[in-house]
Each structure stands twice: as C-alpha cells, then as structure tokens.
Amino acid sequence: MMKDTYILGIETSCDETAVAIVKNGREIISNVVASQIESHKRFGGVVPEIASRHHVEQITLVLEEAIAESKLDWDDIDAISVTEGPGLVGALLIGVNAAKALAFAKSKPLVGVHHIAGHIYANRLEEEFQFPLLALIVSGGHTELVLMKEHGSYEVIGETRDDAAGEAYDKVARMLNLPYPGGPHIDRLAAEGEVTIDFPRAWLEDDSFDFSFSGLKSAVINKIHNAKQKGIELKQEDIAASFQASVIDVLATKTVKAAKQHNVKQVIVAGGVAANRGLRAELEAKFSETDIPLLIPPLKLCTDNAAMIAAAGTINFEQGKRSGMDLNANPSLILR
Amino acid sequence: MYILAIDTSNQALGVALVKDNEIVGELVTNIAKNHSVRLMPAIEHLMKEVDVKPEELSKVVVAKGPGSYTGVRIGLTTAKTLAWSLGIPVVGVSSLEVLAYRAKLSNNLICPFFDARRGLVYTGLYENNHEKLVLVKEERNTLFADWLDKLSALSKPIVFLSPDIQKNKEIITEKLGSNAVIPEMTYHIPKPSDLALAAQDKEIDETHMLTPNYLRLAEAEANWLKTQKDMQNG
Numbered sequence: 001m002m003k004d005t006y007i008l009g010i011e012t013s014c015d016e017t018a019v020a021i022v023k024n025g026r027e028i029i030s031n032v033v034a035s036q037i038e039s040h041k042r043f044g045g046v047v048p049e050i051a052s053r054h055h056v057e058q059i060t061l062v063l064e065e066a067i068a069e070s071k072l073d074w075d076d077i078d079a080i081s082v083t084e085g086p087g088l089v090g091a092l093l094i095g096v097n098a099a100k101a102l103a104f105a106k107s108k109p110l111v112g113v114h115h116i117a118g119h120i121y122a123n124r125l126e127e128e129f130q131f132p133l134l135a136l137i138v139s140g141g142h143t144e145l146v147l148m149k150e151h152g153s154y155e156v157i158g159e160t161r162d163d164a165a166g167e168a169y170d171k172v173a174r175m176l177n178l179p180y181p182g183g184p185h186i187d188r189l190a191a192e193g194e195v196t197i198d199f200p201r202a203w204l205e206d207d208s209f210d211f212s213f214s215g216l217k218s219a220v221i222n223k224i225h226n227a228k229q230k231g232i233e234l235k236q237e238d239i240a241a242s243f244q245a246s247v248i249d250v251l252a253t254k255t256v257k258a259a260k261q262h263n264v265k266q267v268i269v270a271g272g273v274a275a276n277r278g279l280r281a282e283l284e285a286k287f288s289e290t291d292i293p294l295l296i297p298p299l300k301l302c303t304d305n306a307a308m309i310a311a312a313g314t315i316n317f318e319q320g321k322r323s324g325m326d327l328n329a330n331p332s333l334i335l336r
Numbered sequence: 337m338y339i340l341a342i343d344t345s346n347q348a349l350g351v352a353l354v355k356d357n358e359i360v361g362e363l364v365t366n367i368a369k370n371h372s373v374r375l376m377p378a379i380e381h382l383m384k385e386v387d388v389k390p391e392e393l394s395k396v397v398v399a400k401g402p403g404s405y406t407g408v409r410i411g412l413t414t415a416k417t418l419a420w421s422l423g424i425p426v427v428g429v430s431s432l433e434v435l436a437y438r439a440k441l442s443n444n445l446i447c448p449f450f451d452a453r454r455g456l457v458y459t460g461l462y463e464n465n466h467e468k469l470v471l472v473k474e475e476r477n478t479l480f481a482d483w484l485d486k487l488s489a490l491s492k493p494i495v496f497l498s499p500d501i502q503k504n505k506e507i508i509t510e511k512l513g514s515n516a517v518i519p520e521m522t523y524h525i526p527k528p529s530d531l532a533l534a535a536q537d538k539e540i541d542e543t544h545m546l547t548p549n550y551l552r553l554a555e556a557e558a559n560w561l562k563t564q565k566d567m568q569n570g
C-alpha cells in the first residue's frame with residue numbers, strides 16, 4: 001500500500017495569511033485563513049506595507065491553528081510548500097521565510113509553488129483532473145487561459161495585455177462609489193440591472209486567446225462622465241449589468257473557443273473572480289451546449305487560501321521538485 | 337544548549353551561536369544584498385560548521401528593528417517560526433540597543449543611529465550603568481539635526497555609532513564639537529553576539545505577540561489617522 005502524502009502549504013501573496021494541510025493532494029485536513037480585508041477597507045484597497053505588517057503578526061498563529069486543527073504530528077508531514085510568487089513582494093517574503101525556517105527546523109523538504117498553479121489545483125480538492133484540461137484564471141491580478149497536458153505542466157495560451165479582469169472590476173466599482181473590494185458589489189448590482197449600454201468587447205485578433213480590459217474600463221468611465229455633464233441619470237444597476245455583460249461575454253466566448261480548439265476533457269475556472277455569479281452562470285450556459293465538463297470550485301476555494309498551495313505543492317513534491325534555503329519571493333514569477 | 341542570534345534589520349546580516357556565555361560562532365556580512373535569500377543559508381552554514389542541530393537550540397534572539405521594514409520582518413519571521421516550531425523561547429531586542437553594545441565599555445553617553453532617509457534617523461540615547469546598558473532618552477524617529485541640538489544641550493561627551501557614520505560625521509562634529517566621540521570603523525557594525533548578550537536579562541517574548549519595532553507608522557496608516565483627526569476637528 002502506498003503511504004499517504006501530507007503537505008503543509010503556506011500562502012501570503014496578498015492580504016490573506018493562510019496555512020493548510022492537504023492529504024494526497026486531494027483532501028483538506030486543515031485550512032486556516034486569516035483575512036486582512038477589514039484592515040484594508042479603510043484605505044479602499046490593499047496597502048502592501050500594511051499587508052506585510054499583518055502577515056508577520058499572524059503567521060505563527062495561523063501555523064499553530066492549522067497544525068492543531070489537523071491533529072497530525074510533524075512526523076506525518078512530508079514537505080513544506082509555499083507561494084513563492086507572483087504577488088506583493090513584501091507579503092510573499094513572510095510566507096517564504098516562515099516556510100524556510102519551518103523546513104529547516106523540522107528537516108522537511110521545501111517546495112516553492114506558483115500562486116496560479118495553486119488556484120488551478122484548488123479544483124483538484126473537489127474533482128480529479130482529466131488531461132488535457134483548460135484553466136481560466138480570473139482574479140484581481142490575473143486573466144489567463146492555461147492549457148495543461150499533464151500534472152505540473154502549464155502552457156499559457158492567452159493572457160491579458162493590460163488590466164486583469166478583477167482590476168477592471170475594482171476600478172469601475174470605485175467610479176460607482178462602491179466599497180472595496182468592488183467585484184462582489186458589481187456582481188450583486190448587475191443581477192438587479194439590465195444591459196442597457198452596449199460597452200465595447202475587445203476580441204483582438206481572430207486567432208488570439210488574449211484579453212484586454214483597459215478599453216472597456218475607459219468606456220465605462222467616459223459614459224459616466226458624459227452622463228453627468230449632460231445631467232442624465234444612469235442607473236448604477238444598469239451600468240454594472242452592462243459592464244459585467246461585456247467582461248463575461250469575452251471571457252466565456254474565448255474560453256469555449258479555446259476548449260474546443262484544444263480538445264480538452266475539462267475546463268476549470270480559478271481565481272477570486274470565479275466567485276462571480278454572473279460569470280458562473282454564463283460559463284455554465286455556454287458549456288452546457290458542449291460535452292466538455294466545467295469545474296468551478298466552491299467559493300471558499302476560489303479566493304486565496306493555502307489548501308490550494310498544498311494541493312499544487314503535492315504535485316511538485318511528487319515530481320521531485322525542491323527549493324533550496326536560498327528560495328526568494330518572486331513578485332513576477334512566470335507560470336511554467 | 338545553544339542560543340541563536342539573528343540580525344537582518346539593517347544592511348549588515350549577522351548570525352551568532354552562543355553557549356554558556358561563550359561565542360561558538362559568528363557570521364557577519366556588510367553588503368547591500370538580499371537578506372531573504374541569504375539568511376537561512378547563513379544559519380544553515382554556521383550551524384553545520386560548528387556541528388549544532390536545530391533541536392539543540394534553546395532560545396532564539398532577534399534584532400527587532402528599527403531599520404529596514406523588510407529586513408526587520410525577514411529576521412522576525414524566521415526567528416518566530418524557528419522558535420515556535422522548535423518549542424523554544426524567542427526574545428526581541430532593539431536594533432539600536434544591539435548597536436549601542438559596541439561602545440558598552442565607554443563611560444560616555446552612547447548614541448546609536450540608523451539613517452531613515454530625508455534627514456531622519458532612528459535613534460536613542462544609552463548609557464552604561466553598573467555594567468548594564470540603559471536607555472536614557474527614548475528611541476525615536478526624528479530629524480537628525482534637531483536630535484543633535486538636543487544632545488548638544490547636554491554638554492557631555494557622546495559616542496556616536498552608526499553604519500551610516502561616514503556621511504553624518506560632519507554634521508555631528510559641527511553640532512557637538514569636541515563632545516562628539518566617533519570611534520573607528522570596526523565599532524559601527526552591530527554584532528550578533530552582542531545581540532545574544534543583550535537578550536540575557538530580557539524577559540522572554542510571547543512568540544505570537546512579538547512584533548517589529550518600526551518606530552514609525554506605515555505611511556498609509558499615518559495619512560488615514562490624519563484625515564480621521566481632521567474630520568473630527570471639522
């Protein structure tokens with residue numbers, strides 16, 4: 001019988017201090033997330049220096065809780081995995097240095113993990129992967145289509161050329177005076193509004209799976225400004241619905257096209273924006289017309305957590321990938 | 337059992353191992369290179385060299401700032417995680433106090449300082465009182481010129497210690513004249529073995545509660561507090 005593999009994961013790339021333990025890459029044993037969102041709300045966004053300060057205050061507490069919750073001994077843990085990038089450098093550094101200290105103190109292998117690989121592997125905590133698969137990653141920092149032919153292999157076939165989808169959400173939310181983080185508020189308003197404005201959709205070249213959201217963002221801002229100048233009252237709900245319709249149309253259409261072109265067996269949606277109800281509904285509708293299964297993780301696995309890092313770390317560990325004690329935080333780490 | 341001392345709070349990276357009042361090993365580099373990349377390899381190297389295993393550590397001591405925010409956090413995160421995972425105590429010591437130890441033999445007042453940019457410094461005033469270093473003017477983040485005026489008013493000889501001494505020599509002697517005591521270069525780099533020594537009579541910190549000694553609010557927080565105040569005052 002194969003021995004079970006237990007991997008501890010640490011994630012501190014943005015404003016969540018998180019530690020988790022995952023069994024065999026698929027089963028969550030413990031999963032602790034300390035969110036800083038309440039602290040950053042007053043600033044209207046994540047302040048990197050404040051995020052780093054909170055991480056150093058939280059890290060050992062979160063580690064302790066995750067170990068206690070797991071009821072495991074250190075002997076059971078096979079390796080320490082940690083997000084090495086991308087993300088906020090000062091924030092990443094806390095996780096990386098904690099992971100190194102832990103690996104050294106307990107003589108465990110150290111395994112660096114790409115944050116986006118983590119988001120993709122969050123899905124494996126729900127359902128086993130079938131290759132080739134296509135992953136759509138949408139978050140505050142990312143909009144990417146990634147093709148995976150096997151475990152641990154990532155081919156970025158499309159990415160944003162300017163803003164990430166989540167960034168566009170945050171900026172539009174600010175224009176509408178919605179509190180931070182704006183994404184969920186737009187999603188909620190959009191559900192109450194109607195698509196009355198025909199905002200542009202950036203399809204780019206015919207054969208491209210890349211994205212662009214800066215034009216859309218400017219179009220929304222101009223529309224609001226012009227309406228104000230002319231004294232026209234635009235319904236917030238309708239702006240939200242029209243903006244969201246444009247984002248979702250492009251995301252869903254390109255994802256379906258890429259999935260068909262690459263004959264994938266599964267499509268995975270990952271990242272914070274995967275929690276968006278409008279996006280989920282549109283993707284579900286479009287993929288129901290195909291025979292390609294669509295996987296979207298439950299809400300708490302969409303947002304940043306460490307279970308996803310441990311899940312992705314398990315694959316790296318099994319494939320013999322190791323990091324040294326000189327592991328550094330890399331804010332612009334490339335997925336490959 | 338061994339005490340591990342860690343200092344990454346400023347440019348110098350220092351690691352020391354101390355056993356029963358004996359320095360077993362010490363490693364110091366003073367170059368502008370990434371502490372995050374180099375700290376754990378330095379600890380690993382030193383411990384291997386003197387044949388000490390992590391389980392043989394009985395305490396971790398760390399310089400908790402002031403200094404580079406990032407550097408301070410790298411040291412603290414490493415120290416806290418080592419202490420927590422090994423189940424041993426951790427003690428945080430002010431980086432200024434560690435530096436002041438370099439002049440502990442002096443009977444004069446001791447002023448350690450670190451450059452904090454835009455004419456500001458992190459500093460404090462120490463004195464050797466019955467073999468113990470005591471803080472006589474509290475640590476602060478202040479304009480160096482104002483601070484020197486205050487020190488000058490004391491009309492006493494003061495030893496100045498700082499990794500940034502070269503570029504500040506002139507203003508110090510200008511303000512304090514013959515009361516300015518500036519030793520040679522070997523005295524201006526904090527030593528991690530001094531850090532271990534400084535921690536000896538200090539109370540143990542609660543590992544989870546040990547936080548950096550920034551001496552300064554994050555800029556965003558300072559601005560936020562200011563607007564809150566302005567709003568209250570109408």
Ligand SMILES: [Zn+2]
Pocket residue numbers: 115119139271272303304
């Ligand atoms: Zn993320």
